[in-house]
Amino acid sequence: MTILEAIILGVIQGVTELLPISSSGHLNLMPLLFGWKMPESFDIALHLGTLLAITIFFFKDWINLIKGGFNQVIKKEKTIDGKIFWYIVAVTIPTGIISLVLDEFSDFLCTKFGIELPLIAIMLIALGIILYIVDKKAESKISLENMNFKQSFLIGIAQAIAAAFPGTSRSGITMTVARALKLDRESAAKYSFLLSTPIVLAAVIFSITDFEFSLAFFVGVISSFIVGLIVIKFLLNYLKKGSFKIFAIYRIILGIVVLATFILRG
16 A cells, blocks of 8 residues: 555545544445555554544543543542443443444445445435435434433444444434434534544454554554544534535435446446
8 A cells, every 4th residue: 555545545534434424435435446455454543543533632521521430430429421421331332242243244245245335325325315304304402411321322323333334424323313313413423423432442452453554554544633633623613503414415426426336337
């Protein structure tokens, strides 16, 4: 892999992992469309960059969440931060198990039947349509602070489903479900980012022995990290007044292009 390819893939990861448009879909498309040879571990390495971006951007939030979580157990102090922390912990365990099972199932299907490209296209289009409809019709009644465990659990399980279908998008499906549950757009995005942190961290830890610590590796990670920070700030500011419409339309258009490419290639 060249340095230029690593930079491009890092930028793509930084943008598409954090916007609801599917990082796995875009990263899988690049080698398929342009013949690039991307090591399987490089995908996870790029997630390290966006993981660092989320961790640093929400560093104070995580400190408060962890402190609140431990104080709730040790000092019996009930706070909003403590509540959200234990929501994330409780949801992460079943989400991680389901993700592992569905990821293996997805790899089996794509490898055995060669359906990765059309599956990416279909999921880009399908979730794009669902996101558009849900975001347009859903009310914004609930903030992150007022979310209950049932809402948290459903959003977490939705995150696991993304592992089964490349092109779905972890952030896309969690934000869609959060909006369906009447969370406001900014809260939906923020909780999606926080909820993804332990799952991505686990994936990075389990794959660290497979990493190839080359110049391309560090360039890719740094690129995804820098772009990730920019994208998080942009999205949270944008969602204060904007909607998910533009991302839904982009997904649908890209999905149609990918599907047409697959059909024309025969």
